Amino acid sequence: MAELTDLTAEEAIAAIGAGEVSSVELTEAHLARAESDTWHSFLEVDRERALAAARRIDAAPERPPLAGVPVGIKDALSTKDLTTTSGSKILEGFRPVYTATCVARLEAAGAVVLGKTNMDEFAMGSSCENSAYGPTRNPWDLDRVPGGSSGGSASSVSARQVPWSLGSDTGGSIRQPAALCGIVGMKPTYGAVSRYGLIAFASSLDQVGPFARTVRDSALLLQHMVGHDPMDSTSIDLPEPIALPSRERLDGLRVGVIEELMGEGVDAGVRATVETALAAMESLGATLHPVHIPHAKYALATYYLIAPAECSANLARFDGIRYGHRTADAHDLLETYERTRSEGFGPEVKRRIMLGTFALASGYYDAYYGQAQRVRTLMVRDFDDIFSEVDVVASPTSPSVAFPLGERTADPYTMYLSDICTIPMSLAGLPAMSIPCGLSDGLPVGLQLAGPALSENRLFEAAHATELALGFDTRPGGTA
């Protein structure tokens, strides 16, 4: 048998089912790679907790569907008694009193939580460099970023520390790091996965989703997370269960190629690689159609008004009173709040809180936040028009391949541009995923596929057939 850490989750489940390996052995193999963490994928690895869960599953009379396969969890997701910081100093050492619904559902299905993965502080960033605990490195090139904000979740899967992991995506935080690390990342329809226990960033956009090395693995992980949760009133049931994709052809599939995301601002090497992948889809029987998002040029501005506005409200709860960091020796309560927050939050979080508070402030509200919400309506309508003519849309996931550490930290807006291809779908609440589609300058390029709300199964089928045709090798040169 291959190295245990090279197995996909599906292969690992089959190997456990055939009695070739136990969950404890599989967990031990992944723990060894998670603990010698060259990439700084993990903020915390809990060996005892993981092995206890693996032993329980091995000893159970009936094997649960996920059979004791390890999973990495983004540190934005609360895990009872397991340190959860959301990448921030203000939550250093914080141990939640409950577990996020999506994590609890995976554990109930037999996934073994290995640890918590690194991220940009409160999920604000596109490179993982905003983590208060130091950056994560890209397994393809240690001098480059893994993307963000779910950078640790992406690198851990790429570096074979876990076969799959959970991330959260507000404006691209699953899809972009998946693209930069050469793996599969999926953001489900807004509401498909409960956000109960996800430390909130921008509530009208946040969504939890899977990272994996195959499309089928990502479908399998999502299968066990979706559905209404009474603890999250925005969560919804899907019209049909998530199915594992199996089709090898794409006959009759109408693929809209988003013209606005194939031109200016996208690196030539990325564009060429994506065009090769689109040609592969065509050879499988799909038809390609140029489509337009007429309001695409407003998407980034709209996002950087809405997301900071919502974050400024959500992060008001971090006041140093009930949990988390509290400043020493403040003179009065106001000073306690101000100093606690100034000491606890990093520069990007402060910037976004300030921007959001400004956009919501009396006198500016209509011109900024109000206006942005109206542009959002136009974005939804743009996609409605597109999906009256095609079944899925395609574009690059990221305008560039993984960039060097430090390259985009000097100017905030330069970093924001990393998300131009992923934000339109986020604003419209659409399911969207990134699959690796080739290399440019030796680094992975992601193909983004998106569909109408609740079209997860269609997306998985399209992505799976394309993945098979492309035959991308997800093993990074540096760790092969």
Add this chain to the structure above:
Amino acid sequence: MPPVIEASVVRHVARLSRLALSEDEVTTMQRELSGILEHVDLVQELDLSEVPPTTHAVPLQNVLRPDEPRPGLPLEEAMRSAPDRQGDSFGVGRLG
């Protein structure tokens, strides 16, 4: 290029945000926020008077659940991360 927002506005927004900024930080924040606002000001060029706002993308409204009593978080659980526990309460220091 002159900053889009005044330092006094930065100080006001910092107070609303409950963030204590040094004068150096005010200057940096003024420059950075002005830079970002120059870009996001793009949304102003659209006439959207006839367009309704979208608050979120799922067509759900007024989601209710049965109003049934259930146990809350036990006191010890709720208090266990308190930075300053005073008996069964959170210590908060002087109010004013």
